[in-house]
Amino acid sequence: MVTRRTFLGSGGLAVGGAMGLALGGGTAKAQTIVTDTKWPAEAPFRFAGDMADFDAAQAALVKLYAVNRDVATFDAAYYGAMTLPVQAAYAARSNWVNHNHALFLRNGAPGHPRDVELDKSRAAVATMLGASVEEIALAGGGTEALYALIANYARLKAGDAVIYADVDYDEMQFACDYLEQSRGARIVRFDLPEPHTEANILAAYEKVLKDTPRAKLLLLTHLSNRNGLVPPVKAIVAMAKARGVDVILDSAQAVGHLPFTVEETGADFIGFSLHKWLAAPLGTGGIYIRKDRLQDIAPWLGNRIHGADDIRARIPTGTVDFAARLTVPYAIAVHEAIGLPAKHRHLLALRDYWIDRVRDVPGVQILLPELPGRHGAVAAFRLPGMGGPDDAKKAAALFLKKYGLLVVAKAGLASGPVLRVTPALFNTSAELDRLVAAIRAERGLFA
Template structure:
């Protein structure tokens, strides 16, 4: 186990190496007033990701985060590593120095759209798509609103299906289709335990019993309890009945290794500032090239041509530096290795879950079925019932133990406390969480 004391006293070499890598990755400028593009040197990561303790020792110095609180909320914001933060800082300075010259189309040698297209291309490569199938957005929520609200084939009376595990705002977007387009909403709850057999049976039933179903919202990894459903099988099941799927991959990109082909989905919205740990306000949409016309341009957007996926996203003055930094975040992930990153996140999750299994009455919301969960997991303290109980417990964990866990409502079975460890979390911090759970097991007795 990597304790704080052992880490700080015995990792001078690791700390120095990690900080050296971070500083080496900071793009440098030439003389003031130059137009040198802040290009990154190759990102390097020499940590041993096969060993849990060694991986922590290598990963923790990559992050500049406060340690007086243990924050388990990577499902909200993943936090940039030091190298990516340096790249973002350099690009912010560059954009500020070139200001409207760049924003109006590009300073000499650095046209705006081709530079942004490099970010689109990096995302496309990461997901196994093509650049024309990717548009950047201001996050996963914006991306999914664009897909849901502008889904063209929907007709009045057609049914739109979503489940209790789906994200609140994406449910709201589906509700909007009822208000604006005359869709019929079909809401259902996934049965617990969330085994693959139970999930597939539930989707088979709801699709069979909804003959006018046209659109299904499917969440790749639930922000509520961490469920990872069998996406490809559900998408195939829906398509066999003529139902399109909009896949919410906001919690999946940079968390679960996958390609768009492996999902089978034609429409995917995702975040890049969560698990990829790109700057805040970055996300994107994927639309299969032969389905582009089934998502109409955003509110009649004609800044881009109708056959350009970028017309499907709001057009405005965005944080260009953030979008230009996306390839740096992907390069950092590639240096660590997505498969290795995923394995480490699962080890962090299993570390705390395994240590609270013996708490009488405690509910862990995800079964241990392989492939059905990632780092996100919800739990209930014994006797915890309504949303007020969940909020009370979350406040207590924060105020008394300096642990940030999140109260989440929305599941049919009741609210949960959500724990989402990140690469910057340690087993020592998870030990504090375990101790707090055991100490407060009678909070609602």
């Protein structure tokens, strides 16, 4: 029998065994406590699936995940879920960090100093994005990363204008609004005209920039979480720079989803998530600041843990989930073993699969035009007669309760609320068939 005394006397490890833990008057299932506390050294991940064949790719990818299948979840834009290999790597690193606890956090673990190991994660991200390690800092997700860039943008003066669009993410709009309260900026919000053709998008950005002579900062979303729009990023960045306007690029939905490098965007400031499409552990993301622009983003709330010439000073430096950040290189290795071009093609195929099967449903609106390069796997639709946000929430709740389908009600577009569908690599055509059947069955919900 394991008592509190013997458990504590063993240093907190029940070696090689398992024990039942009493919780709330009941007994949980036996928990095996991992005792291998060596630094994790996984073998290289190899992916043998045929990504060129849609059905074969599904069969191979499904084996990489252990996710709840009671509900068909189409919300990869929120969290992509770790593959089993990444999940195992994260568990091993969590165990190692816990074993070494403050010794590791204080940079004192033999052979594996904290900062050296975290720099390997920064370097892996930098290589993936075509940046240098000095231009990358890890963050607690895309939202934290973008708040850090927007709220600490240093070149703003009272009366300068900050521009954002209806397709931009709510919290990043809030961050821009904060600049009005804290710095005296003038907020200029505009709506992208539909249909979102490339010509319409470029004309809208050109007009708002021309009409805002004191514009200093533009928020630009690489891939919209509302409807999946991918604007012509490089052209818009160049257009803004030509007028002396800096761009903060929200790539939270783009990293691990769209093939790109920082150079290809032209942006000097980028915030991104790693736990969405890259499928790294929750709470991972980062910022990119072009090396010669570092001083234009002020340190986080006066942070002096790192020097003013260190990008890490631009991110909160509290105690974080270090195991999650240490797992990032392995998540990138799995991602690269599958191959981003092949992964991107498959995600587009999943998107096209359900959209092609509801195009003929009378009154159902698909929000994006079918222009190559202007969308990813994220897409959105409206049922006939669907009005305000309450209608969208009602429909999403119905799809979940009646059909076991998680789609997301999204407001914010000038044209009205939508139901967002975001297939992940673990989703199958059979799950998408259920979605198609539900859309067809409920097309008259608001008619």
